[in-house]
Amino acid sequence: MDLDLSRYYERYYDLIHIILGGVICLLAMYTSSSILPRLVRVILYSLGCYGLMSFQEITNAMLLLMFGAAYLPSGFIGGLYTGHRIKENLRIILLFPALIGFAGMIALHSSIGGVNISNLDLQREILVPLIGDIIGTYLGGYTMNWEEESEPLEIIEEDMYMPER
Amino acid sequence: MRRALFRPPLPLVIFIILTLTSCLAGFAIFYNILIAHDRGKYFNLETSHLYVEFPKNWFVFRWEEKNITGNKYGLVIAPLNLRVLMLITIYDENATKTYLTQNNVSDAFSVNMFEIEKLYNLTMKRSSNVRLRFIENGTRIVSGYNVTYSTFIIINGYVDEGGDTHDWTWTFMSSVNDKIIQIAYHGIEMDYDLAYEEFQYILNSTKIKG
Numbered sequence: 001m002d003l004d005l006s007r008y009y010e011r012y013y014d015l016i017h018i019i020l021g022g023v024i025c026l027l028a029m030y031t032s033s034s035i036l037p038r039l040v041r042v043i044l045y046s047l048g049c050y051g052l053m054s055f056q057e058i059t060n061a062m063l064l065l066m067f068g069a070a071y072l073p074s075g076f077i078g079g080l081y082t083g084h085r086i087k088e089n090l091r092i093i094l095l096f097p098a099l100i101g102f103a104g105m106i107a108l109h110s111s112i113g114g115v116n117i118s119n120l121d122l123q124r125e126i127l128v129p130l131i132g133d134i135i136g137t138y139l140g141g142y143t144m145n146w147e148e149e150s151e152p153l154e155i156i157e158e159d160m161y162m163p164e165r
Numbered sequence: 166m167r168r169a170l171f172r173p174p175l176p177l178v179i180f181i182i183l184t185l186t187s188c189l190a191g192f193a194i195f196y197n198i199l200i201a202h203d204r205g206k207y208f209n210l211e212t213s214h215l216y217v218e219f220p221k222n223w224f225v226f227r228w229e230e231k232n233i234t235g236n237k238y239g240l241v242i243a244p245l246n247l248r249v250l251m252l253i254t255i256y257d258e259n260a261t262k263t264y265l266t267q268n269n270v271s272d273a274f275s276v277n278m279f280e281i282e283k284l285y286n287l288t289m290k291r292s293s294n295v296r297l298r299f300i301e302n303g304t305r306i307v308s309g310y311n312v313t314y315s316t317f318i319i320i321n322g323y324v325d326e327g328g329d330t331h332d333w334t335w336t337f338m339s340s341v342n343d344k345i346i347q348i349a350y351h352g353i354e355m356d357y358d359l360a361y362e363e364f365q366y367i368l369n370s371t372k373i374k375g
Binding site: 045048049050051052053054055057058060061062063064065067068069072073076135136138139140141142143146147 | 174175176177179180183184185186187188190191192194195197198199202208210219220221222223224225226227245
């Protein structure tokens with residue numbers, strides 16, 4: 001039985017780790033995209049300027065914050081895992097954890113959060129999360145494999161930069 | 166002595182730069198909005214139909230209702246820590262005609278009475294032992310418009326989440342010209358008094374365009 005499992009594990013190694021990377025990405029995305037807007041509201045309220053949330057321009061600010069502090073890091077974490085486990089064909093493979101994470105997040109928001117999929121805002125709820133997620137995943141995946149693709153680490157003479165004693 | 170120079174992977178550097186840049190840009194927009202709308206203890210908000218100043222820790226929700234029978238524009242202004250709310254609604258010419266015809270009203274006082282009766286009937290459905298007590302009727306100027314107002318308490322009119330009833334104080338004001346302007350603010354028991362000065366400030370700062 002154990003032998004069978006290990007045979008399947010080897011056979012579907014890439015697929016398993018792509019899915020696991022996607023799940024990590026999804027969990028990070030769902031958690032951060034749920035917590036961050038609330039955190040911003042709490043901070044604004046405690047600073048005594050909650051009224052800022054009333055302005056339409058705040059949508060762009062929130063979008064940038066979500067991109068930088070939620071979608072990009074979530075994709076990055078998923079990409080780190082996938083890149084750690086899989087070393088080949090990253091250019092194609094890294095796309096899948098990002099897509100799994102994004103699709104999972106939309107599904108979770110619609111089932112748990114009660115968001116209607118047909119009323120999703122194209123820019124705020126589709127394009128920005130998807131792009132952030134994909135960029136983050138690729139950056140994470142290549143961070144784990146960068147040494148193999150780049151030149152060997154530069155070795156320097158420390159004495160060159162040290163003042164003579 | 167030789168040592169390796171620490172050089173982080175390029176993707177990690179790009180990730181850090183992207184993250185920091187977008188977060189900083191987001192905060193810069195927050196700061197810019199804060200500076201642009203700062204009026205001391207208040208923020209100013211300008212829409213296509215209204216200008217208001219509201220306390221910094223209150224929130225404002227703007228809404229529009231567009232129909233073939235006319236358009237309505239409005240704001241809801243409320244704090245988070247008190248059970249009070251202010252509503253400002255402006256009807257355009259078509260919506261005004263429709264409202265006056267449908268509800269068989271003609272002036273500001275009859276508009277007030279119609280809305281108060283509607284509200285009273287609504288509260289009676291949710292709570293028993295409801296009584297209506299008028300405090301004050303009068304007129305005042307808001308943004309150059311002469312508005313007629315009525316202040317009243319709906320005794321036991323508000324039912325909270327726990328099922329307890331509270332007295333509900335309202336001020337309802339309206340002006341009927343080529344367009345109807347309706348302003349209402351209300352609060353539960355002491356909360357109304359606590360927010361009263363802020364309501365007056367918002368009212369005095371309100372400018373209705375057109």
